Amino acid sequence: MTEADLYFLYRGVYVPKLIHTEASLDYFQNFTFRPQDVLIVTYPKSGTTWMQEVVPLIVSGGDPASVETIPNWDRVPWLEEVRASTLNLEGRPSPRMLTTHFHYSMMPPSFFKAKPKVIYVMRNPKDVFTSIFHYSKMASFLVTPDSQSEFLQKFLDGKVIFGSWFDHVSGWLNADDKDRIMYISYEEMIMDLKESVARISQFLEKTLDDEVISKIADRCLFKNMKQNNMSNYSAVPPEVMDPTKSQFLRKGISGDWKNQLTAAEADHFDAVYRDKIKDVQHKFVWD
Numbered sequence: 001m002t003e004a005d006l007y008f009l010y011r012g013v014y015v016p017k018l019i020h021t022e023a024s025l026d027y028f029q030n031f032t033f034r035p036q037d038v039l040i041v042t043y044p045k046s047g048t049t050w051m052q053e054v055v056p057l058i059v060s061g062g063d064p065a066s067v068e069t070i071p072n073w074d075r076v077p078w079l080e081e082v083r084a085s086t087l088n089l090e091g092r093p094s095p096r097m098l099t100t101h102f103h104y105s106m107m108p109p110s111f112f113k114a115k116p117k118v119i120y121v122m123r124n125p126k127d128v129f130t131s132i133f134h135y136s137k138m139a140s141f142l143v144t145p146d147s148q149s150e151f152l153q154k155f156l157d158g159k160v161i162f163g164s165w166f167d168h169v170s171g172w173l174n175a176d177d178k179d180r181i182m183y184i185s186y187e188e189m190i191m192d193l194k195e196s197v198a199r200i201s202q203f204l205e206k207t208l209d210d211e212v213i214s215k216i217a218d219r220c221l222f223k224n225m226k227q228n229n230m231s232n233y234s235a236v237p238p239e240v241m242d243p244t245k246s247q248f249l250r251k252g253i254s255g256d257w258k259n260q261l262t263a264a265e266a267d268h269f270d271a272v273y274r275d276k277i278k279d280v281q282h283k284f285v286w287d
């Protein structure tokens, strides 16, 4: 199936029809944020699910009840997806934990008024590409790549779900009110998860003792999250996500692009990257 079958264009970016509707996007646009909300923002495959585990554990002071009983998509729901409007988010106590894959330029008016806290997670785009490539083979609501080279060009052109990685990252890095945004990378979390949890809890103004921080970091290790049926997507029917084609929690490493891209593809990627990111004043850990 093609993009025309599976996606529609919303403000210039593709979104999958199965999980986004006109009504869900209206809900997003009219959503009323609170200053106390915590919003996880990611380009897909950058560490969303990981952060949907870390943040509730920090907010609960290390109590695992919610991550053991509530699927990540209800625990820290995507505001733009169809489920959001069914979850009575308006009735949830603060701090509400929310997610979006949308670009900064797509945020609704209330976001700029209420100024909730934002945790923006970014990941080496070559690993993002690698992860999406495998995910696109397993998820029935995504276009299956014809070939790696064809899909790579679409990714670099932003003709994939949620548009251009380059626009997403540069938009959020150039956001106003940066003091309410915490920028963190997947790679930093891989390098030192405990330190990352400590930094996130500081940002959320949640004082936790060292032992609790260690426990949270341990729970959020890839091997442990893979066992958590509320976070590993095993509850999704195989006709929607086929685990024989790939896994949602697939490898959980940084640098897997080296096993995926040919030398020529990596060079092409780097050339496009250098050009598109040249005006962004940010020291990326992977550079």
Ligand SMILES: Nc1ncnc2c1ncn2[C@@H]1O[C@H](COP(=O)(O)OS(=O)(=O)O)[C@@H](OP(=O)(O)O)[C@H]1O
Binding pocket: 042, 043, 044, 045, 046, 047, 048, 049, 050, 127, 130, 131, 132, 134, 220, 221, 222, 223, 225, 248, 249, 250, 251, 252, 253, 256
């Ligand atoms: N705990 C932990 N540690 C390390 N890596 C982890 C963890 N949890 C999720 N992942 C990896 O994150 C990738 C999925 O990204 P997202 O959760 O952002 O996907 S999505 O946007 O919600 O579809 C996907 O990356 P790949 O393994 O490279 O495909 C997941 O395996």
